[in-house]
Amino acid sequence: MNVLEQTEQQLKQEIAQAVLTAGLASKEELPEVILEKPKDKSHGDFATNIAMQLARIAKKAPRQIADDIVKEINQEEASIEKIEIAGPGFINFFMKNDFLQQIIPTVLEQGENYGRSNAGNGERVQVEFVSVNPTGDLHLGHARGAAYGDVLCNVFDAAGYNVEREYYINDAGSQIDNLGLSVEARYLQELGQDVEMPEDGYHGQVIIDMAKAIIEEDGDKWLEKSHQERLEYMKEYGLKASLKNIERDLKDFQVEFDNWFSERSLYEDNQIQDAIKKLEEGDYVYEKDGATWFKSTAFGEDDKDRVIIKQDGSYTYLTPDIAYHKNKLDRGFDKIINVWGSDHHGYVARMKAAIQALGYSADKFDVKIIQMVNLFEGGEKVRMSKRTGKAVSLRELMDEVGIDATRYFFVSRSNDSQLDFDMDLARSQSNENPVYYVQYAHARICTMLEQAKNKGFDVDAEFNPEILTAEKEQDLLKKLGEFPQTIADAAEKHAPQRLTNYVFELASLLHSFYNAEKVLDADAQERTTARIALMKAVRITIANALNLIGVTAPEKM
RNA sequence: GUCCCGGUAGCUCAGCUGGAUAGAGCAACAGACUUCUAAUCUGUAGGUCGCAGGUUCGAAUCCUGCUCGGGACGCCA
Numbered sequence: 001m002n003v004l005e006q007t008e009q010q011l012k013q014e015i016a017q018a019v020l021t022a023g024l025a026s027k028e029e030l031p032e033v034i035l036e037k038p039k040d041k042s043h044g045d046f047a048t049n050i051a052m053q054l055a056r057i058a059k060k061a062p063r064q065i066a067d068d069i070v071k072e073i074n075q076e077e078a079s080i081e082k083i084e085i086a087g088p089g090f091i092n093f094f095m096k097n098d099f100l101q102q103i104i105p106t107v108l109e110q111g112e113n114y115g116r117s118n119a120g121n122g123e124r125v126q127v128e129f130v131s132v133n134p135t136g137d138l139h140l141g142h143a144r145g146a147a148y149g150d151v152l153c154n155v156f157d158a159a160g161y162n163v164e165r166e167y168y169i170n171d172a173g174s175q176i177d178n179l180g181l182s183v184e185a186r187y188l189q190e191l192g193q194d195v196e197m198p199e200d201g202y203h204g205q206v207i208i209d210m211a212k213a214i215i216e217e218d219g220d221k222w223l224e225k226s227h228q229e230r231l232e233y234m235k236e237y238g239l240k241a242s243l244k245n246i247e248r249d250l251k252d253f254q255v256e257f258d259n260w261f262s263e264r265s266l267y268e269d270n271q272i273q274d275a276i277k278k279l280e281e282g283d284y285v286y287e288k289d290g291a292t293w294f295k296s297t298a299f300g301e302d303d304k305d306r307v308i309i310k311q312d313g314s315y316t317y318l319t320p321d322i323a324y325h326k327n328k329l330d331r332g333f334d335k336i337i338n339v340w341g342s343d344h345h346g347y348v349a350r351m352k353a354a355i356q357a358l359g360y361s362a363d364k365f366d367v368k369i370i371q372m373v374n375l376f377e378g379g380e381k382v383r384m385s386k387r388t389g390k391a392v393s394l395r396e397l398m399d400e401v402g403i404d405a406t407r408y409f410f411v412s413r414s415n416d417s418q419l420d421f422d423m424d425l426a427r428s429q430s431n432e433n434p435v436y437y438v439q440y441a442h443a444r445i446c447t448m449l450e451q452a453k454n455k456g457f458d459v460d461a462e463f464n465p466e467i468l469t470a471e472k473e474q475d476l477l478k479k480l481g482e483f484p485q486t487i488a489d490a491a492e493k494h495a496p497q498r499l500t501n502y503v504f505e506l507a508s509l510l511h512s513f514y515n516a517e518k519v520l521d522a523d524a525q526e527r528t529t530a531r532i533a534l535m536k537a538v539r540i541t542i543a544n545a546l547n548l549i550g551v552t553a554p555e556k557m
Numbered sequence: 558g559u560c561c562c563g564g565u566a567g568c569u570c571a572g573c574u575g576g577a578u579a580g581a582g583c584a585a586c587a588g589a590c591u592u593c594u595a596a597u598c599u600g601u602a603g604g605u606c607g608c609a610g611g612u613u614c615g616a617a618u619c620c621u622g623c624u625c626g627g628g629a630c631g632c633c634a
Binding site: 032034036037038039040043047049052055056061062086087088089090133170173174175178200289290291292293301303304306307308309310311312314316317342343344345346347348349369371372374412413414416417418419420422425432433434436437439440441443444445447448449450451452455489493495497498500501504505508511512514515516518519520521535556557 | 559561569570572598628629631634
């Protein structure tokens with residue numbers, strides 16, 4: 001438990017006790033004491049609305065209740081400087097500063113671990129994300145999902161969850177046949193033959209590159225082989241090459257997985273049949289029109305039942321996916337989270353039904369939908385299409401915009417809000433991008449610390465935190481103290497954008513402090529020593545936050 | 558037609574468990590570099606939180622209806 005939490009807990013208990021002592025409510029009636037951090041500093045360090053909540057129970061005016069509570073609070077015990085009753089009945093607490101004084105030592109001691117907590121209690125969470133079909137390369141929209149999923153995992157890890165990252169490789173469906181046909185067509189085209197691309201073919205440049213690579217390796221030897229043999233080779237080649245591309249692009253984007261799960265492996269050990277059997281046992285399967293159906297409507301959310309075995313005997317996309325989710329759940333995770341593109345949201349209800357049909361609770365399963373990214377270039381919306389291969393690739397984004405800026409930008413937006421991506425703006429790398437603002441704060445501190453050494457200050461000296469009483473110093477201290485809770489909240493709400501908001505605010509306080517106060521001052525040794533310690537703590541916290549976002553923390557800019 | 562997501566400042570977006578006067582960046586305007594980095598800071602201006610009801614001490618936040626934008630509604634993946 002961190003300093004801030006301890007203070008909060010103590011205060012909550014004190015308030016609850018005061019309510020009981022004042023006879024305003026019985027133990028059973030007592031609502032949970034809610035403490036908030038007021039936006040306005042004149043409202044104190046903490047505020048509670050307990051008096052308003054008790055109005056109905058105690059049948060008294062909120063302000064009167066507040067008054068009764070305040071009388072019973074032991075200010076000394078809870079390190080309270082001052083209590084005020086305000087507005088309709090808020091109780092504002094102004095804390096003694098001593099609770100802030102422990103923050104710097106805590107940060108310095110914990111170093112790169114500062115911010116980590118055990119909020120998740122080691123709960124086992126698995127996040128499956130990206131999982132792009134291996135039929136080409138990664139595009140803009142996938143980049144958003146990749147950034148979101150990765151930072152979500154980082155946040156889970158830091159908040160004390162036991163997290164595992166997984167990529168589901170769709171290497172068994174008809175899209176792989178299409179890939180083979182596409183590579184084959186490009187191969188033949190490259191060798192001068194007049195062939196058309198298949199109707200559902202993949203038109204991206206990567207496919208052409210694959211064809212060229214095959215020619216480089218094997219020349220025209222596949223011309224002589226049977227169509228079947230050639231196609232088989234093209235398929236496997238395309239699959240391997242795509243996966244290699246995807247894995248490399250993701251790695252360069254700072255995204256790595258613990259597991260790459262192959263759809264084919266489900267076929268190899270009868271897992272699909274097992275899953276279907278499981279559904280049959282629960283009587284969720286029936287035959288109709290020559291096909292086999294899953295009764296997904298039995299769970300209230302899906303609007304129609306779903307075919308799992310087609311008339312021709314083959315599976316639909318859903319069938320191996322049910323087996324896959326069974327596999328995941330059988331692995332014993334407390335929670336499995338899927339990060340999907342918005343075009344798959346209609347799929348959620350049937351999957352949730354499947355999970356229940358398999359005998360698992362629906363709340364073990366969660367889907368985070370990543371809304372669309374609209375690309376703008378030259379002031380115009382660019383239509384994205386995988387088919388025509390015209391979308392901006394992750395590779396281009398990394399080359400032209402940079403990894404840091406791309407990741408920061410995507411993570412700072414809520415996943416369920418659509419997002420406009422202005423290519424020209426991103427390319428310009430101007431100060432319009434907040435990532436530079438945050439990185440600059442980090443670099444600034446590094447320069448200061450460097451200067452401190454050069455000027456002969458002892459940067460590791462004992463310091464007295466009590467003298468950090470300037471307003472901007474106190475603001476920084478409070479913000480530093482919030483970091484562990486911010487991470488825990490981001491994990492619990494699956495909202496990594498809390499992190500970018502936080503680090504931006506921290507950077508802003510740092511810049512403001514920097515402009516208002518001088519850190520290195522030979523005429524004020526004690527203050528300088530304390531401020532150096534403060535700067536070190538801020539630097540560590542910014543670096544830790546950026547690290548979780550997957551963005552570098554430069555020492556110079 | 559049904560379902561999902563969104564509508565907050567000129568633009569792009571935050572907004573926690575329902576709290577006090579709704580925030581930030583960019584753009585605009587006015588200032589601050591002989592100083593630890595001006596990729597910064599300070600200030601000004603900018604709002605019917607899509608609309609209408611409801612719940613309550615209190616709603617951008619919860620509920621209902623409507624509206625606009627996007628997406629999904631396959632024995633495709």
